[in-house]
Amino acid sequence: MYEGAIQDLIDALGRLPGIGPKSAQRIAFHILQADAEIATALVDSIRTVKERVKFCVECGNVSEEDQCRICRDPRRDNTLICVVEESKDVIAIERTREFRGKYHVLGGAISPIDGIGPEQLRIRELMARLADPGIVEVILATDPNLEGEATATYLSRMIKPLEIKVSRLASGLPVGGDLEYADEVTLGRAFEGRRDV
Amino acid sequence: MYEGAIQDLIDALGRLPGIGPKSAQRIAFHILQADAEIATALVDSIRTVKERVKFCVECGNVSEEDQCRICRDPRRDNTLICVVEESKDVIAIERTREFRGKYHVLGGAISPIDGIGPEQLRIRELMARLADPGIVEVILATDPNLEGEATATYLSRMIKPLEIKVSRLASGLPVGGDLEYADEVTLGRAFEGRRDV
Known part of the structure; x- marks a missing residue:
């Protein structure tokens, strides 16, 4: 000491x-x-x-204004909402430049072991946003692990009755990786999700 | 970003x-x-x-007073000085309760690759302390690596002409370790330093 x-x-x-x-x-x-x-x-x-620094009143992303940079941006597509666990996932997806819609940050994933149920996440806020009839698709981009999958399953059950399209990011082999080093679960998912070429 | x-x-x-x-x-x-x-x-x-927090004017250890707790303690043996690289080494040695003398913190070890020569360390201050005729032994407790050994060799050459006893901490097998997992250098040192029982 x-x-x-x-x-x-x-x-x-x-x-x-x-x-x-x-x-x-x-x-x-x-x-x-x-x-x-x-x-x-x-x-x-x-x-x-x-x-x-506070959290965007709309999507829950970190922001220095009431609304974050993405929610303020009039060029973003209001018909798509991508649901993620944390603000850092927003950064990761923005880096791909593949997505031009809006986000919704849950603040975590459902994890009974850590005492995190749906009430601890920003799910009520998500459902309120989905009341907007303009929304066409919700992309569930929670982590591809146990908690993230459970959260995605829970959300898809909540959202489907609203007649909004619900999708989930593809699981499969990491680009640039070696097939022989992929774990069985990932390789299994890659088979399941195979596409015609 | x-x-x-x-x-x-x-x-x-x-x-x-x-x-x-x-x-x-x-x-x-x-x-x-x-x-x-x-x-x-x-x-x-x-x-x-x-x-x-500043550094003890006497030994260079971290302290909130001009002199650190150890240098201020009248029960410590003034005839022994243990030379270490950093303040955290003082803590490690204090934990053993084996040493009741004073310390001298060099602030690092000689490392030409990092541009650290004897002038960058508190060696002048050490030599000044050794002018006190009461000092009987200097224990070199620099790290048992390349830089620490070089520093110990340098210091022992500086101190020996003063006719003060100079010692170095023993190298050998870590207590509780397995002989078969010891690296060759450590095992070699353990042979070199073997003692009659």
């Missing part, structure tokens, strides 16, 4: 996700020994995020 | 040692979504460290 302040910093860093005691110690000493500007930049950016 | 503040925080976190872009993103969203107290505790502890 160190004296006072340095140990407090190690403890505070150690409470962040993915930072163990050894890296907390390394980062604390880095901050201690680095130029004052590095610490100031970090402190300022933490405070600015807590003060300025 | 995110909008403004959240991206600034991801960038600031990504400049810390051992934090890649993915963990920077994860930590930034954690800070964004967590209670305000978590962010406040982190901000306060960074500022307190930069304001309050």
Whole structure:
């Protein structure tokens, strides 16, 4: 144990996700020994995020305005909604430049083990958006894991009665990967989803 | 890329040692979504460290006073100085409760590849302390790697003419380890350093 302040910093860093005691110690000493500007930049950016960043009232994406950049953009297609778990999934899909519709960020996935049920997610807000008769398709882009699949199944059951088309991102072999290294489940999905060429 | 503040925080976190872009993103969203107290505790502890923590004028260990806790302690043996690379090595040795002397923190090890020569380390300060005729032994506890060994060799050449006993921590098999998993160098050192029983 160190004296006072340095140990407090190690403890505070150690409470962040993915930072163990050894890296907390390394980062604390880095901050201690680095130029004052590095610490100031970090402190300022933490405070600015807590003060300025909020969640888009429409889609739940991170934003510094009431509405996020994508919801504000008049060129985006209002008839398509892509449902994702987290804001970082929005960034990943935007990077592909394949999708020009709007998003809906759930804030997680259904996971009984972690005590996350449908009420903890932004599903009520999604259903409210779907009351708009202009919406043609909802693309379920939750993660291809147990929780993401459960969430997609739950949502598709909720949305289908509204007579809106519901789709799910394709599962299959990663592009650039080796077939022999694919796990059985992925390879199985790739067979199931095979397409005529 | 995110909008403004959240991206600034991801960038600031990504400049810390051992934090890649993915963990920077994860930590930034954690800070964004967590209670305000978590962010406040982190901000306060960074500022307190930069304001309050300094280096002991005597041994170079981290301290909130001019002299660190160990240098201030009248029960510590003034005749022994244990030389280490970093403050975290002091903590590691203190944990063993084997050593009751004083420390000297070099602030690193000689590493020509990283442009660190003897002038960049607190070696002049060490030699000044060794002018005290009461000092009986210097224990070189630099890391058992290339840089640490080079530093120990350099220091022992500097100190021996002063007719002070110089020792080095033993290298050998880690206690609780398996002999068959020890690397050749460690096993070789363990043979070299074998003791009569």
